[in-house]
Amino acid sequence: MPKSWADLLDLGDRDAAAAAPSPEDAPKRRGFLRRLRESISTSREALAAELGSSLFETLDTAAWEQLEEALIMADVGARTTAEVVGRLEAEVEAGRVEGGEAARERLVELLAELAEAGRGTIDLRPDPAVVLIVGVNGTGKTTTIGKLAWHLRREAGLKVMVAAADTYRAAAVEQLGAWAERAGCEIVRAETGQDAGAVVFDAIAAAEARGCDVVLVDTAGRLHTRHDLMEELAKVGRVIGKRLGRGPSETLIVVDATTGQNGLRQAKAFAGAVDLTGVALTKLDGTAKGGIALAIAGELGIPVKLIGVGEDIEDLRPFDAGEFSAALVGG
Amino acid sequence: MFDQLSERLQGTLSDLRSRGKLTEADVDKAMREIRLALLEADVNFKVAKRFVADVREQAIGAGVLESLDPGQMVVKVVNERLAELMGGSGRELAFAARPPTVILMAGLQGSGKTTATAKLARLLIGEGKTAGVAACDTQRPAAVEQLERLGGQAGATVYSQGTERDPVDIAEWALGQARTAGLDALIIDTAGRLHIDEELMAQLAEIKKRTKPHDVLLVVDAMTGQDAVNVAEQFAAATEFDGVLMSKLDGDARGGAALSVKAVTGKPILYASTGEKLDQLERFHPDRMAQRILGMGDVLSLIEKAEKDIDASEAEELERKMRQDRFTLEDFLGQLKQVRKMGPLSSVLGMMPGMGKAMKELRGASIDDRELDRLEAIILSMTPEERANPDVIRGSRRRRIAAGSGTNVQAVKQLTRQFEQMRKMMKLMASGKMPSPESLLRGQLGARRR
Ligand SMILES: Nc1nc2c(ncn2[C@@H]2O[C@H](COP(=O)(O)OP(=O)(O)OP(=O)(O)O)[C@@H](O)[C@H]2O)c(=O)[nH]1
Ligand SMILES: [Mg+2]
Numbered sequence A: 001m002p003k004s005w006a007d008l009l010d011l012g013d014r015d016a017a018a019a020a021p022s023p024e025d026a027p028k029r030r031g032f033l034r035r036l037r038e039s040i041s042t043s044r045e046a047l048a049a050e051l052g053s054s055l056f057e058t059l060d061t062a063a064w065e066q067l068e069e070a071l072i073m074a075d076v077g078a079r080t081t082a083e084v085v086g087r088l089e090a091e092v093e094a095g096r097v098e099g100g101e102a103a104r105e106r107l108v109e110l111l112a113e114l115a116e117a118g119r120g121t122i123d124l125r126p127d128p129a130v131v132l133i134v135g136v137n138g139t140g141k142t143t144t145i146g147k148l149a150w151h152l153r154r155e156a157g158l159k160v161m162v163a164a165a166d167t168y169r170a171a172a173v174e175q176l177g178a179w180a181e182r183a184g185c186e187i188v189r190a191e192t193g194q195d196a197g198a199v200v201f202d203a204i205a206a207a208e209a210r211g212c213d214v215v216l217v218d219t220a221g222r223l224h225t226r227h228d229l230m231e232e233l234a235k236v237g238r239v240i241g242k243r244l245g246r247g248p249s250e251t252l253i254v255v256d257a258t259t260g261q262n263g264l265r266q267a268k269a270f271a272g273a274v275d276l277t278g279v280a281l282t283k284l285d286g287t288a289k290g291g292i293a294l295a296i297a298g299e300l301g302i303p304v305k306l307i308g309v310g311e312d313i314e315d316l317r318p319f320d321a322g323e324f325s326a327a328l329v330g331g
Numbered sequence B: 001m002f003d004q005l006s007e008r009l010q011g012t013l014s015d016l017r018s019r020g021k022l023t024e025a026d027v028d029k030a031m032r033e034i035r036l037a038l039l040e041a042d043v044n045f046k047v048a049k050r051f052v053a054d055v056r057e058q059a060i061g062a063g064v065l066e067s068l069d070p071g072q073m074v075v076k077v078v079n080e081r082l083a084e085l086m087g088g089s090g091r092e093l094a095f096a097a098r099p100p101t102v103i104l105m106a107g108l109q110g111s112g113k114t115t116a117t118a119k120l121a122r123l124l125i126g127e128g129k130t131a132g133v134a135a136c137d138t139q140r141p142a143a144v145e146q147l148e149r150l151g152g153q154a155g156a157t158v159y160s161q162g163t164e165r166d167p168v169d170i171a172e173w174a175l176g177q178a179r180t181a182g183l184d185a186l187i188i189d190t191a192g193r194l195h196i197d198e199e200l201m202a203q204l205a206e207i208k209k210r211t212k213p214h215d216v217l218l219v220v221d222a223m224t225g226q227d228a229v230n231v232a233e234q235f236a237a238a239t240e241f242d243g244v245l246m247s248k249l250d251g252d253a254r255g256g257a258a259l260s261v262k263a264v265t266g267k268p269i270l271y272a273s274t275g276e277k278l279d280q281l282e283r284f285h286p287d288r289m290a291q292r293i294l295g296m297g298d299v300l301s302l303i304e305k306a307e308k309d310i311d312a313s314e315a316e317e318l319e320r321k322m323r324q325d326r327f328t329l330e331d332f333l334g335q336l337k338q339v340r341k342m343g344p345l346s347s348v349l350g351m352m353p354g355m356g357k358a359m360k361e362l363r364g365a366s367i368d369d370r371e372l373d374r375l376e377a378i379i380l381s382m383t384p385e386e387r388a389n390p391d392v393i394r395g396s397r398r399r400r401i402a403a404g405s406g407t408n409v410q411a412v413k414q415l416t417r418q419f420e421q422m423r424k425m426m427k428l429m430a431s432g433k434m435p436s437p438e439s440l441l442r443g444q445l446g447a448r449r450r
Helices: A023-051 A061-073 A078-093 A100-115 A141-156 A172-183 A196-210 A227-244 A262-273 A292-300 A321-329 B002-017 B024-040 B045-061 B070-086 B113-126 B143-154 B167-181 B198-211 B228-239 B256-265 B286-293 B299-309 B312-323 B329-341 B345-349 B355-364 B369-380 B384-388 B395-405 B409-430 B437-449
Strands: A129-134 A160-165 A186-188 A214-219 A250-256 A278-282 A304-308 A316-318 B101-107 B131-136 B157-159 B185-190 B215-221 B243-247 B269-273 B281-283
Touching (some): A061 B045, A078 A100, A078 A292, A078 B024, A100 A292, A141 A160, A141 A214, A141 A278, A141 A304, A141 A316, A160 A172, A160 A196, A172 A186, A172 B143, A186 A196, A196 A214, A196 A227, A214 A227, A227 A262, A250 A292, A250 A304, A262 A292, A278 A292, A304 A321, B024 B045, B024 B070, B045 B070, B045 B256, B070 B256, B101 B113, B101 B198, B101 B228, B113 B131, B113 B215, B113 B281, B131 B143, B131 B167, B143 B157, B157 B167, B167 B185, B167 B198, B185 B198, B198 B228, B215 B256, B228 B256, B243 B256, B256 B269, B329 B369, B329 B384, B329 B409, B369 B409, B395 B409
Parallel strands (some): A129 A250, A160 A186, A160 A214, B101 B185, B101 B215, B131 B157, B131 B185, B215 B243, B243 B269
Antiparallel strands (some): B269 B281
């Protein structure tokens, strides 16, 4: 059973009745599940083709090399790949894992263990719970916020506020505005000249006044090498801390699945500025496998929590480590 | 990547050298390091494999085994082959005999097409042409508004028709308008699309068919990983794009993916986007880029940038001083101010030879542009005599300057030392004796050994 929204969202003692999805969503959901199956099976097929079904039958040097190649081609990275394949090879040589099928299963397990670093849930217990969304330019922050706002309402009956704290990019506020309308949630926009911290401050106050459960904060895309912009982001974190007396309950970095090894540097740099609690891995509906998320989880202990599988509002779902790893290995 | 690579090779190979003669097995070990470095830079697995095989063959042929410094020899071969891989000297945009020249932008979601469209318009306008942009991304919320705003800022005519019309029709309409208006160029922004989305790829092909662009540019994010090659092959199949615009090169991504795109599709990289501001788009220079990735700096780009940003007569005066080695801390202060006009410190330093490692240290120590304030404060606390002749700055003077600038003796010492090194380098650069990449590299490696 893949991970469900109920598994992912930690609602604490919020009203459980409100958490039940409303029945009128049922037809929509069926379509949604079909889409998911389709998008997953295409990437599965691609991977299986790459690895070849015969790979795990032989387990000779060529097979190990081929396995390494497949993981590197999935952007897992040379270091993490060498570690995982090395461990599996040792276990096979020690006779602890026997036969091709067992080796395949063990590999999926090893990869899933890597991906499952840290706390896998999204903490929405505080009232209001503030979720800060960060990342480099164009990874899908604004879109993910639109989708998440919709899902939180549909799946858990939460009242959501989005804060348009991208005060830099042209038309960023209009973009989030369009998503807020689709998702049916509230929005706080910046007034001209306001900085990101001030918008977040206003949004929290508005959320409290209007009884919102969750505040999703959209921030401007920024390259992790820009000290000034990272400092500005840290300041947004501090504003939240000061206003609430605690930090954001979640700070998610949005990583594009097509990202290569630079993703690790991105995550490191953002973790230096704000307290990252998870990754949202977007654009998994393409052919990119998002292996960089494994490297991030493995090396930095930051787990993947959400995956984006398309541009429509329903195209977001809980990350399931077993399913993801199986897709990475194929079969 | 090659900052680390030259370090690694130096380590691997100089160890071996102390044992006497190198063997082929030793070379293989070095090749593994190169392969790893390439993969870390997101060079496509298959491209890296082929590249290493090539380098190995050439390295053995070039007599690396017998040479005194095999590490340097291997790096030299890698540098040469890399520049070759990236495509010799750059190609220009094709311009139409009868305007408007039509440029179609294509790429994945979030790769940076809209910003690149406005930047390209600005670049062409800066060259004295007239340009229009067409807002054909009707998919992403507020993409049209974004282009309207950025295109306007760039001084381009913006052709938009909201999000209800078909993008193919909008493109065709915009072309008609641009022709009537007699514009030199029309740049067509399109929605980001996945290379496996057949419907949208067909739409892109249709836009191409109807507008007959002179150049189709694929926008590739410098941070892309192994999948870049798949993406490029699919876009090539649908649109036969003519060149690549590499975006987000101002980060620390090594851009191996974009290089792989060149290797696999044979399409050159024409432009590099190096920041969020509209004027941060540059011609891509493959030969210079190889050196930049190798940590040897991009002296030519730096000089070009300086020429654009720095007052010409002042620059001439400076150059004269550099040549005559009369460059003082006073001049340095003036220059510091000029440099700050050129953009954030990190992007300027990244282009200076040998600064690759220094950059890392700067970042490690979390020093940014505010550090320049400190430098300015130190220089301002010196007497004119001290600025003209920093050699006189010793014990008590150093303490006075430290106190005056609110820094410490260590910082003052460091500044004067760095200034001395800088003066040497400037003398070389200004005298036209631009150090060859190899000698720069040697200097860098030498420094590391110390
Ligand atoms: N195919 C696909 N496209 C996505 C997904 N998530 C986001 N996108 C697209 O990626 C592009 C960029 O998304 P945005 O949400 O604007 O990204 P952002 O991080 O907010 O961008 P900036 O604010 O400019 O840094 C848009 O065209 C989105 O439709 C996904 O899961 N799959
Ligand atoms: Mg955004």
